[in-house]
Amino acid sequence: MTSKEALLSPTKPRHSLVRKLTRQNLTVLLGSMLVSFLLIAVMLWLTARERQGSAAELAAIQLAGNVSAMLVFNDPDAAERDLELLAKNRDLSGVALYNANGELFADLADVPTLPWQQLPASAEPVRRYQGLEIVLTVPVVVRDKTEGVLYVQENLHQLMNWFLRGLFIMSALMIAIYWFAARLLITIQRKALSPLVQLSALAEKVASERNFSLRASVVDNDEIGSLTQRFNELLKRAEIWQAELSNKLQQQAARGDELEQLANNDSLTQLPNRHNFGQLLNQMVLNSISDNTMSALMFIDLDNFKFVNDNYGHDAGDAVLIEVSARIQAAIRADDTLCRLGGDEFALLLPKQVTPQLAERVCNRLLQQINQPIWVKNAKMPVSLSIGVALCPQHSTDSATLLQLADEAMYQAKRAGKNAYQIYRAD
Missing domain, CATH: 3.30.70.270 (Reverse transcriptase/Diguanylate cyclase domain)
Incomplete structure (x- = not known):
């Protein structure tokens, strides 16, 4: 049998190296993409929430400046109109204005308000995030004197809906990228491992037939090519050894007792x-x-x-x-x-x-x-x-x-x- 005839189609062993490496590489690829996806999603959400929080805080500070005169001149009706204007422009779940004595000065009837005791006392605007809400407490200052406190509670539901739509689009895009990358990886990996699979098939044939005259072809001058060369050298030595052993056994077939003596x-x-x-x-x-x-x-x-x-x-x-x-x-x-x-x-x-x-x-x-x-x-x-x-x-x-x-x-x-x-x- 010639060396070309020895290049058999790769057999499918019980545990295929190609499949094992493919599963491992695809698992690593999927894990990397999932980690990247999660990091991008977290950063996107935090950035978007921070931007909306900054915008809400800026609007609350402007409103506090607008209602300061109304607190000084005790005009709650005008203050409520300004509160309603803010509620129309932003998705609020709570807004209220308290005077310097802690008494409710103006609020919107259709949104809940908090008692004065629950409002944090601070000379600077305070922003907090509670679940899907932004809670703002802005002091109303007139001539370096705090005349009251503006409390604003804004929903993040619209931002969350936008974020979820973005995640859906990103997920679809990443699935498509993963599918194409997986197809490309499988193709490249099978091509790269093809010489090794052929070498494995040849080794199986040599082991089953005990035919050391078979040889494998060297495809590339790389590690697998070097392994193939060394395997061919091993087959050559085994072939010579097999021939010498066969000849020796034939010569000593009539001397069984002598061989037993040598062995024992x-x-x-x-x-x-x-x-x-x-x-x-x-x-x-x-x-x-x-x-x-x-x-x-x-x-x-x-x-x-x-x-x-x-x-x-x-x-x-x-x-x-x-x-x-x-x-x-x-x-x-x-x-x-x-x-x-x-x-x-x-x-x-x-x-x-x-x-x-x-x-x-x-x-x-x-x-x-x-x-x-x-x-x-x-x-x-x-x-x-x-x-x-x-x-x-x-x-x-x-x-x-x-x-x-x-x-x-x-x-x-x-x-x-x-x-x-x-x-x-x-x-």
Whole structure:
């Protein structure tokens, strides 16, 4: 199959990246537009209300100047005519004029008024906003003397109606803008992510068919293009690896036993390796629990092994490992299993008829065996053993925990001076 044939139409996975990114981007766009809409609406309302409040205050101040003479000459009828004129020009819900003694001087019969006690005393005009109303209290001053107070209460209902109509128009405009922006965003995003979707489809095909000969085309010299190049390189390496592995498996098909040996045994000492040890340890723990018998795990570390490697060479170290494994095997029972975990670490499994006393005797035998001189290249190797012992089920019935406890006990033996053993005990 050619690389062109590998460029399949993008599949639709259960969770589409394109749809997910589109939803996220549209959500961000919608959220931004809503926040902008709310901010504009709030600013528009506050500005419009402030302008109407300023206009109402200016009209009230002018009216206060007009009615000042009427207060001085005690002409309430003329004052009421001026109040009526203001009420015709503005949408009032309350207007009243009080004299200096706090007595009602003039008002309009069809609008409510407030008692004198509820009017704030101030030498300057006072403007307050109460819901959809503007409340104005303007002192009437004649020759620096306050002759009375003008109270005006103006509705904002007409302003609110204008504001709501404006919001409706703005909402319709923003919906249209959002729709066009969303269409444009979806189109651009799909085009931008198309190479990534094609790459995903190719990866799905490679995974399902295990055909590493497929390749993806590099559309643009961007991050996705770089990713495509690296993916093609990975496919090439996988193809080479697959061919080499297939060839190797064909060559070794007749050597199944040898492969099993390599998989489960250490190549130097021919002992069970760490992988095999894990299975043997799990089985020993299961048998110990089911048979209600005690078993033991010994974690063995070869002391001074690094010194041997550094001073006598790695071939001498290999010879020491072979000799140590042979001596340990000679000192244990037929049912016991010695494993090499790697480096200078060994593990000994005692699956049957174990007691703490037996474990101690085995440890002493092992120490005695290794304390016998080991000669390599006409030199005595300065090695010994540090052994940690954990018992099942006494110390733990979990394989990983048992190994950890044996390891801790081994380090206790090392801290005690090496060439020693230690049955696990909690510090």
